[in-house]
Amino acid sequence: MSLVVVGSVAYDGVETPHGRVDRMLGGAATYIALSASYFTRTRIVAVVGDDFAQEDTDLLLNHRIDLEGLERVPGKTFFWAGKYSPDMNDRETLVTDLNVFADFQPKLPERYLSDPYLLMGNIQPRLQRTVRGQMKSLRLAGGDTMNFWIKDFREELLATIRDWDFLLINDSEARMLSGQNNLKKAARTILDMGPHTLVIKRGEYGAMLFRNDSMFVVPGYLLDDVFDPTGAGDCFAGGFIGYLAQQGFDLEGDHISRGELSRAVIYGSVMGSFCCERFGVERFRTLEPAEIDARFEEFRKFTAF
Amino acid sequence: MSLVVVGSVAYDGVETPHGRVDRMLGGAATYIALSASYFTRTRIVAVVGDDFAQEDTDLLLNHRIDLEGLERVPGKTFFWAGKYSPDMNDRETLVTDLNVFADFQPKLPERYLSDPYLLMGNIQPRLQRTVRGQMKSLRLAGGDTMNFWIKDFREELLATIRDWDFLLINDSEARMLSGQNNLKKAARTILDMGPHTLVIKRGEYGAMLFRNDSMFVVPGYLLDDVFDPTGAGDCFAGGFIGYLAQQGFDLEGDHISRGELSRAVIYGSVMGSFCCERFGVERFRTLEPAEIDARFEEFRKFTAF
Numbered sequence: 001m002s003l004v005v006v007g008s009v010a011y012d013g014v015e016t017p018h019g020r021v022d023r024m025l026g027g028a029a030t031y032i033a034l035s036a037s038y039f040t041r042t043r044i045v046a047v048v049g050d051d052f053a054q055e056d057t058d059l060l061l062n063h064r065i066d067l068e069g070l071e072r073v074p075g076k077t078f079f080w081a082g083k084y085s086p087d088m089n090d091r092e093t094l095v096t097d098l099n100v101f102a103d104f105q106p107k108l109p110e111r112y113l114s115d116p117y118l119l120m121g122n123i124q125p126r127l128q129r130t131v132r133g134q135m136k137s138l139r140l141a142g143g144d145t146m147n148f149w150i151k152d153f154r155e156e157l158l159a160t161i162r163d164w165d166f167l168l169i170n171d172s173e174a175r176m177l178s179g180q181n182n183l184k185k186a187a188r189t190i191l192d193m194g195p196h197t198l199v200i201k202r203g204e205y206g207a208m209l210f211r212n213d214s215m216f217v218v219p220g221y222l223l224d225d226v227f228d229p230t231g232a233g234d235c236f237a238g239g240f241i242g243y244l245a246q247q248g249f250d251l252e253g254d255h256i257s258r259g260e261l262s263r264a265v266i267y268g269s270v271m272g273s274f275c276c277e278r279f280g281v282e283r284f285r286t287l288e289p290a291e292i293d294a295r296f297e298e299f300r301k302f303t304a305f
Numbered sequence: 306m307s308l309v310v311v312g313s314v315a316y317d318g319v320e321t322p323h324g325r326v327d328r329m330l331g332g333a334a335t336y337i338a339l340s341a342s343y344f345t346r347t348r349i350v351a352v353v354g355d356d357f358a359q360e361d362t363d364l365l366l367n368h369r370i371d372l373e374g375l376e377r378v379p380g381k382t383f384f385w386a387g388k389y390s391p392d393m394n395d396r397e398t399l400v401t402d403l404n405v406f407a408d409f410q411p412k413l414p415e416r417y418l419s420d421p422y423l424l425m426g427n428i429q430p431r432l433q434r435t436v437r438g439q440m441k442s443l444r445l446a447g448g449d450t451m452n453f454w455i456k457d458f459r460e461e462l463l464a465t466i467r468d469w470d471f472l473l474i475n476d477s478e479a480r481m482l483s484g485q486n487n488l489k490k491a492a493r494t495i496l497d498m499g500p501h502t503l504v505i506k507r508g509e510y511g512a513m514l515f516r517n518d519s520m521f522v523v524p525g526y527l528l529d530d531v532f533d534p535t536g537a538g539d540c541f542a543g544g545f546i547g548y549l550a551q552q553g554f555d556l557e558g559d560h561i562s563r564g565e566l567s568r569a570v571i572y573g574s575v576m577g578s579f580c581c582e583r584f585g586v587e588r589f590r591t592l593e594p595a596e597i598d599a600r601f602e603e604f605r606k607f608t609a610f
Binding site for chain 2: 086087181182183184185202205206208214215216217218219222223224225226259262263265266299300302303304305
């Protein structure tokens, strides 16, 4: 069943110990949608400038991503550049040119409004709320946020996530949002803020899923080489929601299952791991569904006891 | 079947965000032996001074630990003091008084020499080699080391671990020993140094087991409160080798099983998690075997998908 993804479509400049790319397709919505497209029909709501290249549009279209909600306006596409530390666990932002993204007002095409799944990438909480409010028959809605909104837009963020089914953030964001250093306590605090389900991403250390009555933890996939971690968290989100959308999952309905949610976390981890194998979105030019299934089984093999 | 543990028995002073204890029983061999004693008959080879308290001897005896190899000499017992960072992922050493441990020469009682299992805690590699050389019918021998020996006693350490079945170290030590930042590559390099089996401890992030033909990864147990992480890695080692000794495991024989080794990693994780619940060795005053089994099942529950 269809998934609507709202967020940034951008150009990135990235430097890692494995090399440097000055300009390539990026942005949270791009990564989320490419990842989710392996599981379900996906639609993007975003804005780009008139410099947005046809080849990048083509990559998205080749993944059958619906671009009716991808607005094109005069000006330049959002540009971000960053440089990773030698162990790639930290990165320094070198450039943030919001360009046309500065005035982004998500416009949902009429036929998106009755889609059952919604993933909101990291944008202004108020904009996320506007989008959520327009959707008419959601089965599952959730998204991401970041330290900036947690710190300086706290009330707006709390009002926003109150209506979400799930929140997908990393461990330092979970600590900041909850004011708790211990992740188990942090999870309890956050689950009291609204979402039924919390997914905490821990980068190379894997991910955790918390609900009031259960918990699931998976270690990270060990890659031979991490070329570029940019977008890995967004690809995780895309795999997570994409799998649930494919299964027709309904948190509010009869289908609440710890098993399905756990498998969604594994698919998220699988997609995040593929993302790191090449620069930017490169891996998605060649990735085949059979590789996804094989890596899912690898996860089973190295975690079973 | 019996396990011989060689290493330090000490007094520790520890400060964590949960409080401070000026002097309490500690030392790698103490933690390893207490943890392993829940699984198998355990014997200690270590040295203490004449200040070593009867109540501490009694705690070890209450766990049926054989103390014939615990030498008592005039002088003071090894004393270490440290203070943990607020998130307890780092610690600063405040005091290291080697005292009688400075001249430690492990002396193995005659009846220890034919025991089948040997765990060497973090001591001078040359001493570890001497101990290994005296044992006559080992089924499984391995141990721990640390950055100091890896950096300044590299050749001696390499000559020592060449004869080990397993090496148990943390992730930064694995990186330092192998010269590889990527843990998968680090593991491959270390497995070429001698040990059949490598266990990499990752603190709150869990542990990984590598062999040439397989890999197992488990996330850490999420505690409500980490009171004191001192000794957790040693308790992991004790649970790991203790379980294998209990099972009569023989790496060189017919019983090589990824399944058994994985369960040993889980028992290690279980024992490490209990250790953190109280200061020092306190948790082992009350810990019951049924609690260990219950936590093993909890691991299964929160990692299965």
